[in-house]
Amino acid sequence: MYNAFYAGFIDMQPIEAHKPDLTPAIDLTDEQKLQARQQCFYGCVFCGSPVFRYYFQPDSAAAVLICHLHAKQLRTTLLSPSTLLERIRQPFNQQRINKPGFSFDPNRRVQVSVGMNTVYADFVADSEEQYCIWVNGQEFFTLHAESGWLCFSFSLSDNTGQPLIRVERGELIQSPEQWDYTYEINTLKIRDLQRRLQFTAQLCNDRVLLTKGNFIDSFGDGFVVEGNRVIAMLDGQKGGQYMHRIEPGRYKGGWALFNKIRHPELVMPGNFAFVCAAKRKYSGSER
Ligand SMILES: [Zn+2]
Incomplete structure (x- = not known):
């Protein structure tokens, strides 16, 4: 029912411009997506945003999470490909693990x-x-x-x-x-x-x-x-x-x-x- 409700709107999503450095990863399996979420600590690797899209890592079949804003900055070269590689190694949410992020304490509500x-x-x-x-x-x-x-x-x-x-x-x-x-x-x-x-x-x-x-x-x-x-x-x-x-x-x-x-x-x-x-x-x- 949920999917049927939206079926007519799937085509409305914007098509991302193709750039060798930033390719949308559109055919990932649920398992590959889960893996990417875990590797990126459930957020955009640049800002930790919990809303993101999946992209292929440069020269790799693995995916990375990048939010709308930072995908735009990568495409307009406000952010360099080397910064992307840096962030893939050290995602934003990993660094703020002791500050508010999305890793929750199971003993706390x-x-x-x-x-x-x-x-x-x-x-x-x-x-x-x-x-x-x-x-x-x-x-x-x-x-x-x-x-x-x-x-x-x-x-x-x-x-x-x-x-x-x-x-x-x-x-x-x-x-x-x-x-x-x-x-x-x-x-x-x-x-x-x-x-x-x-x-x-x-x-x-x-x-x-x-x-x-x-x-x-x-x-x-x-x-x-x-x-x-x-x-x-x-x-x-x-x-x-x-x-x-x-x-x-x-x-x-x-x-x-x-x-x-x-x-x-x-x-x-x-x-x-x-x-x-x-x-x-x-x-x-x-x-
Ligand atoms: Zn971001």
């Missing part, structure tokens, strides 16, 4: 905040997931614990529910061309062509703090996160606001929106801290 609302995620096993935003069966923001590191999957939409960005385990699969990605002081910011912020999230080893983004499906159901506020949307209309701080508890999920009218067959995975369920009647309809 990861704080997950969406707007003012907070849950705490416990990752006990080596490979686990926490659904942060879930709408009608579709995951919009998911945390994965993988070999002791955190990585992120998310889908961002515009305010009508058209998908704009898709990130899977850190890999930028779909994005409008020319959008701007920065990762500074643990904060990922995505800006559109007009330089307006479309996404802001602090992503580090003990805290995930989401303060900006539209997470809406093609029917207009979902959540809009705007600073402190989390606004639930149903059929494209504002359904209610969520501003609660809850006691730490064991939840396998954060924010779920569940439109029982449109999806009577759906079963929610896990145990969500916040659930918004649609019970509104369609006007003039007995459905």
